[in-house]
Amino acid sequence: MAKEGTQTGQLGSLQRFSVALAANSSELTHLEASRLKLGSIGDQAQDTAKRQAALRAEKQELSKQLKTLLVEGTRLANVLRKAVLAHYGIRAEKLAEFGLQPFRGRTRKAQTTPEGPQTPTPTSSTPAHATPPAAQ
Numbered sequence: 001m002a003k004e005g006t007q008t009g010q011l012g013s014l015q016r017f018s019v020a021l022a023a024n025s026s027e028l029t030h031l032e033a034s035r036l037k038l039g040s041i042g043d044q045a046q047d048t049a050k051r052q053a054a055l056r057a058e059k060q061e062l063s064k065q066l067k068t069l070l071v072e073g074t075r076l077a078n079v080l081r082k083a084v085l086a087h088y089g090i091r092a093e094k095l096a097e098f099g100l101q102p103f104r105g106r107t108r109k110a111q112t113t114p115e116g117p118q119t120p121t122p123t124s125s126t127p128a129h130a131t132p133p134a135a136q
Contacts, residue, residue, distance in 0.1 A: 007049065008049070011042070011045055011046060011049060014038070014041075014042045014045065015042055015046070017038070018035070018038050018039050018042050021035045021038070022035065022039070081098070081100060084098050084100065085100065090102065090103040091103050091104070
């Protein structure tokens with residue numbers, strides 16, 4: 001017999017074995033106490049599995065509710081942030097108390113000249129309009 005890997009498979013295997021023991025209880029009277037204990041454990045395991053499935057379904061439902069509440073809460077908080085900004089103004093340091101960044105102006109970048117390639121100025125004594133000597 002192959003060993004079951006899943007909990008559901010193990011539970012089914014225990015139930016089938018318990019039923020087989022019950023069917024042959026007249027031949028296995030010396031195992032009666034252990035058979036009854038196995039039946040009790042199987043019933044508890046089945047009840048626990050049912051409860052687990054119900055809790056899983058409830059958890060999924062609660063996860064949906066939590067997601068919905070978080071979306072609604074985030075939207076309402078955004079509206080209230082804008083209302084706080086409108087009440088105190090965008091430059092008020094009081095905004096930091098609400099976790100908002102007050103506007104303190106923009107920092108100016110220093111004016112620099114671009115560092116691109118520059119054209120060299122002619123330093124030779126030949127005039128700029130003279131033609132270069134022909135290559136031989």
